[in-house]
């Protein structure tokens with residue numbers, strides 16, 4: 001196989017680079033069926049909410065990254081419930097990643113070891129302390145990937161979503177689900193706060209925005225504005 005470098009000055013290669021865009025790869029991991037996402041630009045990537053726990057799940061994630069020659073640059077958390085953090089220790093150690101989380105969700109993260117065994121994860125290995133503390137409103141850049149951090153509490157105190165305006169998608173964690181919304185009965189949950197996050201932040205995004213949820217299928221902001229169960233509350 002010829003080396004890619006031989007083509008780098010060819011106009012078709014330049015066109016290929018332009019058309020590559022940003023891609024979102026979804027994985028569904030662990031008994032909670034949590035969605036883990038890898039966002040990449042064909043070269044760099046970020047990992048969001050790694051829920052991979054057993055060896056096969058870890059290999060599925062790392063296999064995708066190596067097969068596509070991606071360089072992981074960061075670990076981003078929407079929030080720190082157990083199903084979203086089961087793979088944090090693994091990916092941080094594997095790729096030596098910066099670890100992003102909202103300040104208000106640090107207690108959610110540090111509480112996981114106290115209850116992990118109750119959910120059947122006595123072997124849960126906590127990750128290192130996050131080194132990139134978010135407050136909401138940041139614009140994060142990783143290679144060609146640009147993500148705006150939107151503070152969306154209610155499901156838990158420090159929930160954020162990662163909005164890619166240029167590509168028209170949002171990594172939404174457990175705020176919206178297709179037809180439904182995140183539970184508010186766990187510690188730090190609050191229905192009124194969640195409603196404000198949904199109506200004042202999520203529903204202010206363009207209707208065509210693609211929503212990647214922490215569980216279940218993708219949806220759009222417009223679909224949820226019209227028919228989400230939150231309207232009953």
Ligand SMILES: [Zn+2]
Nearest residue numbers: 079081155174
């Ligand atoms: Zn959650």
